[in-house]
Amino acid sequence: MKINLANIKKAKKLLNKSECVAIPTETVYGLAGNAYSDLACKKIYKLKKRPKNNPLIVHYYNTHDLKKDCKFNNTFFKLYKKFCPGPITFILDLNKNSKISKIATNKKNTIAVRFPKHSVTRNLLKNLKFPLAAPSANLSSKVSSVCSADVKEDFGKKIKYVLEGGKSSIGLESTIIDVRKKPKILRLGSLQISSIKKILNKKVIIKNNPSKISIPGQFKLHYSPGIPLRLNVKKIKNNEAYLLIKKIQKTKPNYYFLSKKGDLKEAAKNLYSTLRKIKKNKYKSIAVAKIPNKGLGKTINDRLIRASKF
Ligand code: AMP
Numbered sequence: 447m448k449i450n451l452a453n454i455k456k457a458k459k460l461l462n463k464s465e466c467v468a469i470p471t472e473t474v475y476g477l478a479g480n481a482y483s484d485l486a487c488k489k490i491y492k493l494k495k496r497p498k499n500n501p502l503i504v505h506y507y508n509t510h511d512l513k514k515d516c517k518f519n520n521t522f523f524k525l526y527k528k529f530c531p532g533p534i535t536f537i538l539d540l541n542k543n544s545k546i547s548k549i550a551t552n553k554k555n556t557i558a559v560r561f562p563k564h565s566v567t568r569n570l571l572k573n574l575k576f577p578l579a580a581p582s583a584n585l586s587s588k589v590s591s592v593c594s595a596d597v598k599e600d601f602g603k604k605i606k607y608v609l610e611g612g613k614s615s616i617g618l619e620s621t622i623i624d625v626r627k628k629p630k631i632l633r634l635g636s637l638q639i640s641s642i643k644k645i646l647n648k649k650v651i652i653k654n655n656p657s658k659i660s661i662p663g664q665f666k667l668h669y670s671p672g673i674p675l676r677l678n679v680k681k682i683k684n685n686e687a688y689l690l691i692k693k694i695q696k697t698k699p700n701y702y703f704l705s706k707k708g709d710l711k712e713a714a715k716n717l718y719s720t721l722r723k724i725k726k727n728k729y730k731s732i733a734v735a736k737i738p739n740k741g742l743g744k745t746i747n748d749r750l751i752r753a754s755k756f
């Protein structure tokens with residue numbers, strides 16, 4: 447993507463004044479503020495209507511800046527070298543003298559950190575004197591935003607500026623991994639567990655059971671389009687929208703396809719925008735046909751299961 451320096455300058459100016467700005471990332475758009483500023487972090491929670499006990503992911507340009515704020519180990523380094531910048535979030539121990547706002551971490555002594563790959567946001571981070579606290583740019587418990595229009599739809603004029611970066615190339619949130627002791631996946635994401643295991647060459651614990659909440663991001667209802675959604679449906683009811691992984695020949699106006707031929711990457715990229723489109727088209731509920739539970743399909747199913755707890 448071509449970088450518009452004037453836009454970055456505008457975002458920087460607002461962020462320097464502890465205002466919130468939406469930023470593009472390869473996973474989803476983020477609602478960003480200065481992670482060292484209590485005021486900026488408070489504004490993020492208020493705008494998103496986010497529960498105060500759900501800490502924020504902090505975005506860095508590289509490990510040089512991270513050193514001041516937290517401790518890291520070999521497990522972190524192995525994954526960082528292979529996957530960063532990219533769609534992986536690490537849980538690390540905070541340094542005692544870290545400048546990170548306690549509002550961002552909900553007074554925990556841990557922090558979630560990520561190094562986004564999107565060129566526009568990397569350029570912005572490089573130009574700032576602080577990291578950016580940035581949860582997904584959507585109202586709490588609702589579907590994430592994958593383009594600037596989604597952010598504007600959710601926040602309207604309440605948000606001072608949306609930094610344009612086109613449609614997010616991945617469309618699903620990052621994989622969260624606690625690397626402090628035995629590596630533990632806390633949220634399935636766009637980075638596959640198999641590739642993490644391959645790099646670490648050891649057991650990776652998966653603690654992502656939707657019925658057991660180990661981090662606030664696993665709250666029951668999440669990623670919700672705002673209307674009821676049911677899964678593994680073979681026969682739809684009257685007036686339901688039908689969401690399918692791949693295009694079928696006998697289509698109807700209420701059928702929505704996530705991909706042409708069942709490609710999971712394409713389906714992930716289209717998931718949230720299709721859910722938003724169905725809601726906008728005034729359907730009262732969504733029936734989802736079975737989605738293969740392998741690779742990225744596991745993450746898509748994870749999001750849809752949470753979205754179904756209406
Ligand atoms: P979001 O940015 O909206 O995708 O959500 C951020 C996710 O990171 C949530 O699931 C949080 O609960 C999780 N998170 C943030 N900080 C921490 C932390 N210190 N320990 C565990 N999980 C965290």
Ligand code: MG
Binds near residue numbers: 581582590
């Ligand atoms: Mg979120």
